[in-house]
Amino acid sequence: MPDSHDLAVIGGGLVGSAIAWGAARLGADVALLDEGDVAFRAARGNFGLVWVQSKGDGLPPYANWTRRSAALWPDLAAELSSMTGTDVALRQPGGLHFCLSEQEVEQRAAMISRMHNATGDIGTRLLDRGDVRAMVPGLGPQVQGAAYCPKDGHANPLLLLRALQAGFRRHRGRYLPGARIERITPRGADFAIELGTTHIVVRRIVIAAGLGSATLAPLVGLSMPVRPVRGQIMVTERLRPLLDWPTAQIRQTVEGSIMIGDSHEDVGFDEGTSATEMQRIAARALATFPALGQAQIVRHWGALRVMTQDGAPIYEQSGQYPGAFAATCHSGVTLAGSHALALAPAILDGMLPDELRAFTSERFHVPTV
């Protein structure tokens, strides 16, 4: 007899691990299958923001889902800490987006006003030159202002991944690393997942394989059109406290390192780094904080985001094969609270809630003439 489980999650990155942990903590018998370090893995190369202020501009359900996740994050961090002893270094002091020109100030003001009108006031406000200097010492003369959102925060993404996987195993989840899945066969109401010479049979399945999802999803009647978008990140030596608030481009970790990032490059599946892009993001960081010119860069890397056409997540249950679900996004840290504590229970119930209706892949199926 093959092994059987209530649920299999394909992909042990941040999305899959959060869903698997969230389902296992409710008592489900869950298998988490992951290809491993040879695969592209956004989860091991990201910036660690729990970022709310700009998420969902133009798609209110995405803004609401993100806000819900940020609100669930303290519970997630507390439960992971008490269960695994891992402090994922969650800090939610609010976040800043620095504007380096009047044009950037105007663009940010327009975005704040759009989001306010579409989804309500969450306290995001524009700080002028004087306000932002009073709040953050050491800013360069080019900084014209900033947007501040009290819901923003950050965490240690690698500790988050470790804690989710350790917690999953504590809940008796079955973690199968080194499992590159290529065949999934619907069998009546179940799914058979081929694993080398054997297979496992599951009642429900979640495709959460990051960039690997695009080829797996059609096997169970789903569509997950995702593409890679490279981001490069630099990390400095540990410095004295310099910045109490995370920003989309610069954040100081609890250990004191400054992370510098926020590049978006369309370079296919190239995970490398380039001097020109590093120079560009370093120049912006220096214009914001001239003192960073004295800091040593100790590491840098490139990693691939898992991006949909409109940047919003895909969550969907297969119409052809009920019990098969798609889950992908490009904000796996931010959305970890929602994935673990809201999406996982819905998947176990066999039905996604109405608030996720806007996230099906149907929005990409534009009819052609």
Ligand SMILES: Cc1cc2nc3c(=O)[nH]c(=O)nc-3n(C[C@H](O)[C@H](O)[C@H](O)COP(=O)(O)OP(=O)(O)OC[C@H]3O[C@@H](n4cnc5c(N)ncnc54)[C@H](O)[C@@H]3O)c2cc1C
């Ligand atoms: C530079 C950069 C900065 C980022 N910054 C932030 C940030 O500040 N805040 C934020 O919220 N998000 C950020 N992200 C995004 C975040 O890292 C991703 O949203 C998240 O990692 C996506 O999780 P995932 O599980 O979908 O994909 P991944 O983390 O890529 O994991 C996919 C997993 O699927 C497995 N897999 C693939 N194919 C198969 C297969 N056929 N069979 C079995 N397993 C398979 C792989 O082994 C991998 O472990 C950033 C990403 C990048 C690249």
